Amino acid sequence: MILKILVQLSRIIVGALFIFSGFVKLVDPIGSQYKFQEYFSEGVLNMEFLVPYALPFAILLIIAEILLGVMILVGYKPKVTVWSLFFITLIFLFLTWYSAYYNKVTDCGCFGDAIKLTPWETFYKNIILIALILLLVIKVAVIKPIFAGKIPKVITFLSLFVFLFIVQHVLTHLPIVDFRAYAIGKNLQEGMQYPADGSIPPVHDFVLENEQEDLAPILLDKEKVMLVIVYNLEKANKEGFAKIKNITDKAIAKGYTVYGVSASFTDDLLAAKKEHNLAFDFLFCDETTLKTMIRANPGIMVLNKGTVTQKKNWVDAEDVEL
Incomplete structure (x- = not known):
């Protein structure tokens, strides 16, 4: 028994x-x-x-x-x-x-x-x-x-x-439940704080670099920021850039600061910007970090003073609320 x-x-x-x-x-x-x-x-x-x-x-x-x-x-x-x-x-x-x-x-x-x-x-x-x-x-x-x-x-x-x-x-689309430190509602600045035990913070290796500096601190203080995540340009879905262009043009018209973020080579990104007539520049970030941020290539992340307010796969780009 x-x-x-x-x-x-x-x-x-x-x-x-x-x-x-x-x-x-x-x-x-x-x-x-x-x-x-x-x-x-x-x-x-x-x-x-x-x-x-x-x-x-x-x-x-x-x-x-x-x-x-x-x-x-x-x-x-x-x-x-x-x-x-x-x-x-x-x-x-x-x-x-x-x-x-x-x-x-x-x-x-x-x-x-x-x-x-x-x-x-x-x-x-x-x-x-x-x-x-x-x-x-x-x-x-x-x-x-x-x-x-x-x-x-x-x-x-x-x-x-x-x-x-x-x-x-x-x-x-995107994961139904997001357990990562970049989930909607998470504040990236808070995520960068070291825990009391001294372990690695949930948000680390988060840099948004141009040729001169890391723009992450500046962008995380802004209210209306849209990041287009393309972790690897060669693996990106090229069909997505038409929708990306449409939503980013609308965002820029409404006062958003828009940047692409990628780990690909600068020359390739410049060529893609010209090919798809994109109205924003690209910043550099580690590929692993970008894969953690969003499960899409390309994908869209909207920030308000460092808090993630929206995340969309390129398929749902038109659903981004501006």
């Missing part, structure tokens, strides 16, 4: 953890893409041939993670589910040990940007998780569907449809 209770508790804990972990990444799959690119890089796993496939790999893993969490809770195909949970956790147990032991990846991204864990904290979390899953593997016969008939199957496939819809939505 006690063993059955432990199995059901493990089932709930594992299912809830996988759903939570999957959800915080589901709302921002591009963040997971960047993390897998880091894992596949030469300095970590040295599997750079997989870098171009980081996004589909991230989406597949996220969907599998959250769907398996649903399946274990509703009791749909328990044998397949528990063994899948076991092998996925075993893979990440190795990855987190590798990251922690060799100090390769300082944040595994297992909870997206919602919760930050050190590599060793993540490894020990996975040790506990795989112990719970092993109990489910051994006592898989105890795991029964919580609903009769085809209801568990319907819940599973309905969940899959919802998860795929969310992925499509956030890739077309």
Whole structure:
């Protein structure tokens, strides 16, 4: 009796953890893409041939993670589910040990940007998780569907449809939930303040440089600022610049200070400005910082005295309120 209770508790804990972990990444799959690119890089796993496939790999893993969490809770195909949970956790147990032991990846991204864990904290979390899953593997016969008939199957496939819809939505627009320091409502100047423990502030490496100086302090004091984020010009969606031009021209007419921000070469940016007849200049910022600021290329961020008031993918540029 006690063993059955432990199995059901493990089932709930594992299912809830996988759903939570999957959800915080589901709302921002591009963040997971960047993390897998880091894992596949030469300095970590040295599997750079997989870098171009980081996004589909991230989406597949996220969907599998959250769907398996649903399946274990509703009791749909328990044998397949528990063994899948076991092998996925075993893979990440190795990855987190590798990251922690060799100090390769300082944040595994297992909870997206919602919760930050050190590599060793993540490894020990996975040790506990795989112990719970092993109990489910051994006592898989105890795991029964919580609903009769085809209801568990319907819940599973309905969940899959919802998860795929969310992925499509956030890739077309922006993350549904933004856990980063550049989220709407966040003040970047406050984010630059060092915490009491002396750790790195949430907003760091935020510079907006022209050829002479860093304009970030000046722009963060202004009331009406629009930044067009193009973290990498070569990877930017060229169709987006027509909409970018339209909204930036309107913003300038209404008194906004408008700048593009990119990590690309100056000559390439000047050529793009001429090609698309853009009425603003570009400033330089670190590419990683720009990727953190907004999951779009190009994307739009509106500031009011350093507070983020709006963020839009270029697809939704016309929805920016001026």
